[in-house]
Amino acid sequence: MSSPSSAAPHRGDSDDAPDEQGGSEPATRTDGGAVVDGADEPAVATGQTKPSWLARVQQSSFLESLPFWGPPGLLVLLFVYGAIAWNFVISLTGWEGLGAPDYSSLSAEMYARLLSDPSFYAAFRNTLVLLVAFTALSLVVGLLVAILLDQQIRFENTVRTIYLLPMSLSFVVTAIFWSWMYNPRIGLVNEVLRSLGLGGLTQAWLSDPQFKLGAIVFALMWQFSGYCMVVYLAGLRAIPDAQYEAARIDGASTIRLYWRVIVPQLRASTMSAAVVLVVFALKAFDFLFVLFGVNPGESADILSVMMYRVAFDRIQWAYGSAVAMVLFAMALGVIGPYLFVQYRRGEL
Amino acid sequence: MPRDNRSDDEAMTRRRYVAGAGTVAAAGLAGCSGGGGGGSSDGESSGSDTEDGGSSETGGDDTGGTALEIVHWWTAGGEQDAYQALLDGFREAHPDVEVVDNPAPGGAGSAIDTVIQNRVIDGEPPSTFQIWPGQALTPYTDEGLLEPIGESVWDDEMRAAYLDGVLDLAQPAGNLVAVPINIHRLNNLFYNVSVLEDAGVDPTTIDGPQGLLEAMETVAAETDATPMAHQTQAPWSSLQLWESVFLGQTGVDPYQTLLEGDVASFEDEVRSALDTMAAYAEYFPEDAGSISWDQGNNDVIAGDAAFLHQGDWAAGQYGSAEDFAFGEDWDMVPFPGTDGVYHSVIDSFVFPTNNPSPEATEAFLNYAGSVDAQERFNPIKGSIPPRTDVPMDAFGDFLSRQFEDFQNSDAQPPTIAHGTGVAPAIQSSLSETFANFNGSLDVDQAYRGIRDAF
Numbered sequence: 001m002s003s004p005s006s007a008a009p010h011r012g013d014s015d016d017a018p019d020e021q022g023g024s025e026p027a028t029r030t031d032g033g034a035v036v037d038g039a040d041e042p043a044v045a046t047g048q049t050k051p052s053w054l055a056r057v058q059q060s061s062f063l064e065s066l067p068f069w070g071p072p073g074l075l076v077l078l079f080v081y082g083a084i085a086w087n088f089v090i091s092l093t094g095w096e097g098l099g100a101p102d103y104s105s106l107s108a109e110m111y112a113r114l115l116s117d118p119s120f121y122a123a124f125r126n127t128l129v130l131l132v133a134f135t136a137l138s139l140v141v142g143l144l145v146a147i148l149l150d151q152q153i154r155f156e157n158t159v160r161t162i163y164l165l166p167m168s169l170s171f172v173v174t175a176i177f178w179s180w181m182y183n184p185r186i187g188l189v190n191e192v193l194r195s196l197g198l199g200g201l202t203q204a205w206l207s208d209p210q211f212k213l214g215a216i217v218f219a220l221m222w223q224f225s226g227y228c229m230v231v232y233l234a235g236l237r238a239i240p241d242a243q244y245e246a247a248r249i250d251g252a253s254t255i256r257l258y259w260r261v262i263v264p265q266l267r268a269s270t271m272s273a274a275v276v277l278v279v280f281a282l283k284a285f286d287f288l289f290v291l292f293g294v295n296p297g298e299s300a301d302i303l304s305v306m307m308y309r310v311a312f313d314r315i316q317w318a319y320g321s322a323v324a325m326v327l328f329a330m331a332l333g334v335i336g337p338y339l340f341v342q343y344r345r346g347e348l
Numbered sequence: 349m350p351r352d353n354r355s356d357d358e359a360m361t362r363r364r365y366v367a368g369a370g371t372v373a374a375a376g377l378a379g380c381s382g383g384g385g386g387g388s389s390d391g392e393s394s395g396s397d398t399e400d401g402g403s404s405e406t407g408g409d410d411t412g413g414t415a416l417e418i419v420h421w422w423t424a425g426g427e428q429d430a431y432q433a434l435l436d437g438f439r440e441a442h443p444d445v446e447v448v449d450n451p452a453p454g455g456a457g458s459a460i461d462t463v464i465q466n467r468v469i470d471g472e473p474p475s476t477f478q479i480w481p482g483q484a485l486t487p488y489t490d491e492g493l494l495e496p497i498g499e500s501v502w503d504d505e506m507r508a509a510y511l512d513g514v515l516d517l518a519q520p521a522g523n524l525v526a527v528p529i530n531i532h533r534l535n536n537l538f539y540n541v542s543v544l545e546d547a548g549v550d551p552t553t554i555d556g557p558q559g560l561l562e563a564m565e566t567v568a569a570e571t572d573a574t575p576m577a578h579q580t581q582a583p584w585s586s587l588q589l590w591e592s593v594f595l596g597q598t599g600v601d602p603y604q605t606l607l608e609g610d611v612a613s614f615e616d617e618v619r620s621a622l623d624t625m626a627a628y629a630e631y632f633p634e635d636a637g638s639i640s641w642d643q644g645n646n647d648v649i650a651g652d653a654a655f656l657h658q659g660d661w662a663a664g665q666y667g668s669a670e671d672f673a674f675g676e677d678w679d680m681v682p683f684p685g686t687d688g689v690y691h692s693v694i695d696s697f698v699f700p701t702n703n704p705s706p707e708a709t710e711a712f713l714n715y716a717g718s719v720d721a722q723e724r725f726n727p728i729k730g731s732i733p734p735r736t737d738v739p740m741d742a743f744g745d746f747l748s749r750q751f752e753d754f755q756n757s758d759a760q761p762p763t764i765a766h767g768t769g770v771a772p773a774i775q776s777s778l779s780e781t782f783a784n785f786n787g788s789l790d791v792d793q794a795y796r797g798i799r800d801a802f
Contacts, residue, residue: 096773098468099491119780185635207580207637209787294776295583295783309780312462314773315487 084328091321098315110322120323122298123306126213127330130220130284130302135277137221139270142228147258149229150236160233164226171223171286178219179291182206206291209299216300220287224280228273235269236262271338278334282327303327415446416708418697420478421460422729423453426664430728434529437724438715445708450474461772468493473700475709481526481696482517482768484775488698489521495699498524501713509719509735513760517694517768526696527717530731533750534691534763535592535683538656538663540648541676543573547654556685557596557624560655564631567654575631577644577653580786585641586625587782588765589657594621596685600759607762607769609802619795626789637786648678657683659693659766663746664730674746682753690757693766694734770802777801 091110095101114120145163149156166174181188182205190202205215239262247257285304288296294309296302303323311320422431435447452460464477468488479485488494502524507515510528518526537560539551547570549563564575579585595603598617606614633644633653645662647653649669656662666678682689697716703709715721722733727742732751740748754760762768764778781797784790 097487097490098465098493100469179638183635183638185633185638187638204634204637207787212787292783293582295780297583297780297783297787299784299787309776312465313776313779315465316773 087321091325093318095318096316110318123301123303127302131281133217134220134281135274138225138228138277141225143232145229146232166223167226172290174223175287175290182215212300231269231273235266239265275338282331415448416705417448417450417474418476419450419452419474421453423451430725433728434725437721441715442711471702475705476697478695480767481528481694482762483771484767485520486771493701494525495701496523497699500710506717509737514734526698527713528694528696528734529716530695530726530729531734532659532693532731534588534659534693535686536660536680537683538680540651543651543654547571551681554684557593560684561627574633574653576655577647578632579639579641579644580636583779583782584765586786590625591764592683593624596683597621600761611799611802619791622791622794629789661730688758690754690760692760693763774801
């Protein structure tokens with residue numbers, strides 16, 4: 001429908017466009033090879049002699065690719081960013097109950113209420129603890145296992161698969177699995193402690209407020225350190241053997257070798273694994289919901305569970321939206337700097 | 349030259365931008381309306397997926413205004429059988445009405461809340477749905493989302509058959525909007541007969557909630573059994589136990605006042621009930637935080653636990669256990685201090701506005717309030733009928749006794765943990781308070797939580 005109007009301007013700028021096309025196309029296809037260049041040749045030639053608007057539209061990579069990224073782009077804009085924006089607007093209303101939201105009076109009242117809500121503080125603190133402890137522990141364990149696997153041990157593939165397997169399980173499965181593991185009477189954790197003669201250390205892991213969050217962090221780490229291991233293993237394999245040999249010849253001990261030479265080169269792996277882990281920690285909703293329902297108690301409550309509880313259990317939509325915005329800001333606070341660093345380094 | 353070029357470039361990019369935007373819009377429209385393209389069909393299917401979460405099966409089963417869609421959470425074992433018996437009876441009475449069964453199981457009713465709330469907000473409610481009567485209805489009545497059925501369904505004959513306490517719960521805002529279909533009793537103390545005999549405890553002589561504490565002490569001293577098979581994984585069991593302790597220590601009238609939000613004038617009583625709870629906690633199973641209530645109940649059946657405080661749905665488990673007879677192996681007394689109280693957990697059906705099938709819904713609600721429906725449904729569900737004129741032949745000894753207690757009861761107070769007593773937001777806050785109390789047993793904090801919840 002817009003084609004007749006768009007035809008005129010294109011015809012007017014007939015000089016520049018083909019040059020730009022001809023210049024940019026090969027540059028973007030650095031590894032395209034001779035076949036691609038050859039295929040482009042006739043098109044560029046016709047463009048220079050007499051470019052019809054149709055040909056120009058066909059050539060323009062912007063328009064050519066548009067049908068592919070345009071509709072999904074629009075849908076993402078509408079259903080992701082539009083939904084976030086709408087959620088923010090709802091958080092400024094006082095929407096409760098089953099009526100319609102009142103958009104006429106917007107205020108930050110819900111955010112003020114967050115600041116005076118002790119369960120928000122508990123949930124916020126737990127979310128941060130979970131985030132930091134779970135990410136750090138998973139990275140450390142994953143790195144140690146990756147280094148171990150990198151020593152050309154026997155059954156490497158088997159061990160790697162076994163260790164990565166938990167990650168393929170859903171949170172629902174692992175939550176139920178760990179609720180059995182942690183059962184104070186018949187659970188494996190306490191049974192092992194008892195059989196080692198450490199009966200005094202047995203705990204009601206999932207009901208004692210002291211250990212609740214720690215038990216959850218450990219279970220999540222079990223599930224995701226395998227992922228860190230794979231990421232680190234790939235990073236380790238990318239480091240040339242020569243560096244190990246050089247360090248050995250210089251007389252570096254194993255610990256020194258890894259600490260000074262190898263680990264610093266794994267920064268990219270650490271970054272990408274950490275971002276994924278942080279996002280998983282923010283989304284640990286399923287795990288807690290399966291274990292405790294909407295009320296994990298203040299020692300294990302996290303923001304995503306609180307958001308669900310407030311919105312769907314108490315029908316306080318606006319307040320739930322405010323919690324969701326805090327969660328969104330936290331996620332952005334992690335991903336934003338990461339994307340920025342990547343962009344600065346030209347990796348994006 | 350560069351300047352000229354730049355202005356040309358600018359003009360071109362602007363035009364290109366406009367043209368591009370136009371094409372994007374066109375492509376987007378084409379993509380959306382076509383529905384065959386990869387990207388757009390993805391978008392559409394995910395869009396309708398999210399809608400499905402809310403409007404469930406209406407899309408598929410929309411057969412005009414005649415089909416009766418019932419949303420409920422009775423999907424487990426005996427509950428499902430009871431619901432099917434109810435449907436069978438309704439189909440016999442109204443063979444012309446097509447019934448669309450739409451269960452929303454899970455989370456002891458929390459899943460159904462989400463489904464129903466979304467659909468009601470979207471203005472697409474089902475024909476009728478299962479809900480606790482009383483204060484649980486207030487989010488709906490506040491917005492006028494339930495049709496008053498005082499004229500159409502509740503005729504004089506039906507009103508006369510219900511006890512006043514139950515009738516009140518069906519009219520939280522002053523007019524009748526719900527039809528209660530069953531009543532469970534909450535203030536039960538179930539026990540394993542042989543365990544108590546071993547311990548030398550006579551449950552019928554236990555004097556008040558404090559007396560129960562002494563009885564549990566005796567059980568712990570005399571036997572290896574767990575004195576009380578309580579679960580603390582989810583907070584509702586503790587919340588309902590606290591309700592019973594408060595009722596037993598303080599009485600029905602203060603409890604009713606408390607439900608109206610006046611916590612401060614009963615500070616000592618509320619704290620005292622919490623203290624009693626904290627003392628009970630010593631006699632809960634070691635793994636109370638990891639088990640569900642029915643796992644705890646299995647210990648009562650196996651003779652590994654003495655007492656269980658639970659709604660009388662727990663009796664269904666005894667019925668299906670082998671060699672576990674009522675009276676000989678298990679029995680029940682009203683929770684100490686609550687004789688003459690029938691602490692009621694009720695389910696009901698309602699008539700939402702914007703009803704897709706008004707006539708069929710009315711027919712169903714009329715049926716749900718009839719003797720025939722309640723006689724079919726309740727024996728299987730393990731509850732008693734709210735109508736007092738239902739014959740008790742099919743109900744068995746235990747439920748017949750409960751029904752007798754019900755008819756002779758002095759009060760039928762509503763419950764907090766099961767929605768009839770307080771609005772959902774208060775119920776949720778109290779649940780959170782008791783989730784914390786289960787872990788910490790901190791009476792001060794729990795009192796503050798209860799005070800602030802109202």
